[in-house]
Amino acid sequence: MSLDTPSNEAAGSEAELDEAAVRLSDVLNGIANDEGRERVGVGDLLGVMKERAFGPLMLIFALPNVLPTPPGTSAVLGAPLIFLTLQLALGRDPWLPRVIANRSIARKDFAALVGRATPWLARAEGLLRPRFGVLAHPPSEYVVGVLCFVLAVVLVLPIPLGNMLPALAICVFALGILERDGLWILAGIALAIGSLVVVSGVIWAFVKAGLYLLHSLLM
Template sequence: MIEADGGTAENPAGNPLPGNENRKRGRRLSKILSDIALDVERSRVSVADLFTAMGDRAFGALLLIFALPNVVPTPPGTSAITGAPLVFLAAQLMLGQSPWLPKIIANRSMAREDFAAIVLRISPWLARGERMLRPRLTFLVYPPVEYVTGLLCLILAIILALPVPLGNILPAVAICLFSFGILERDGLCILFGLLTFVLSLVVVAGVLFAIVKGFILLVSATFF
């Protein structure tokens, strides 16, 4: 289960990363996550720990980390640690700001064993994606188009946080595609993310319509 953790990282997550760090390329994200998951000296993994480890990967890595757990089955309480950071980070990307997280979010943590279980599920897909992507259509991954991507991710993050049955998978997939595009400077992946964004809106709207219609029918059958 996920709970508040009073620990702090070496680089406080409440402070923005330097602007030039946002464009650097470092180790593969899959390798960074595996190193954290296999670190037996940790009892828990906090958002601040991830923030510090992702320093040179910035927005793309952080958005991907918090979106991926919503694509696969995860331990109870995972959405409590992924939803709020996605909203914050997407809003900052939209506004062209450096990534930062308030301490109330940065200090949230989960058991290392639970984190390792999540990494085990997503690592094969993450590594495969890293191998397939490459820089192309790069005008789609830099401002001002990047700000539009941030707006779309913000909309998806809000939808993902809502308690809509079956309404979180497609938004999470779309955010992952946008994140991969930002990470690898792959504009084609951004386009796939846009298509998934549209599909997500259609599916979620259909689910909400079905829920409202079912509620109306239930009320009608009960009282009339």
């Protein structure tokens, strides 16, 4: 059965599932094992998770930036994060431009990626559980969206060391939102503050170096 044309029975079953019981690893494996389609696109996850797609999509676009990547990667992956985090901050349903939502890879390649990522994701999910719910639901969720939006903007800027820490903070926020875990939201806030302090220090160091160089040239 294709994800684009779910049966009424499947749709009804999905609606009956408890929100907290749906794990991202299960969703990814379900998409990867769907033999009714040849390719898997970003829009597939958006369609399956609906309003819960914020966490998974933020994680997918932020996680590659945690590791060293070729120059320009953060700008490419950061643009969808800006769309998503701004919508989260405004309390809107998740949406992505068609040019992003239609990006796809072969299902077999997607299945291979999911197979490698699932054990690590499952371990993270084992540490997550609904708690301190006031921090993981609106209106606190909107504040998280604002913080993530700021981090996403920083991530796309060409700042040395300006992508890894903000991306890590967004990943922690994404997992906290996905599993409604306020403890991880608190951890994300701590990481966000730390990353913004580091980035501010890097920017200030470059400004001081520029001013010193300018002063040397004028003397």
